[in-house]
Amino acid sequence: MTPDAHSSASRTSLRRRLDQLGIGLAGLCVLHCLATLLVVSALGLGGHFLLDENxxxxxxxxxxxxxxxxxxRGMLRYGRRGPFYVALGGLALMGIALLVPHGTNEFLLTLTGVAIVAAAHWMNLRSPD
Structure with missing residues (x-):
């Protein structure tokens, strides 16, 4: 393998790991949202921690x-704009969710945004290099 090919493969591997990390973070966010809903609603516990804006x-x-x-990186290096635009929409929804009070609207905006960002990572991961 030439040094350029090795460097390119390393960058591709890093991008793939980052996309996988993005999907994993989305899963953790969903778990956090569901745990907050269940624990705070059903038991009245953990609201101070689970609902923390930080x-x-x-x-x-x-x-x-x-x-x-x-x-x-996928967009700049390979011209893949689809995943970028999809991610931008999901990140925007997640940002808007920070502006609304805790409740159903925040929950739905966050989960929708997270699902869209995860889909963008999946699109990016599935794109040919």
Whole structure:
């Protein structure tokens, strides 16, 4: 394998791992949302921790970083705009969710945004290099 081919394969492998990380983060977000709904509603426990705004801000920041690295790289390097635009829509919904009070609207905006970002990572992961 030539040095250029090895470097290219390494970058592709990194992008794939970042896309997989993005999908994993989306899954953790869904678990967090569902756990919050169940634990706080059913038991009245953990509201101070599970509903903390910083968890949502940090989650959005992580989603932005991973999407920029994986999906942004795919767009810049290979011209794949589809995953980028899909991710942008999902990240926008996640950002809007931070602006609404906790409740059904926030929950639905967040889960929809997370699902869309995960789909963008999946599209990026499935794209040929």
């Amino acid at each position: 968890i949502h801000r940090i989650g959005l920041l992580l989603a932005l970083i991973v999407a920029a690295l994986a999906i942004g």
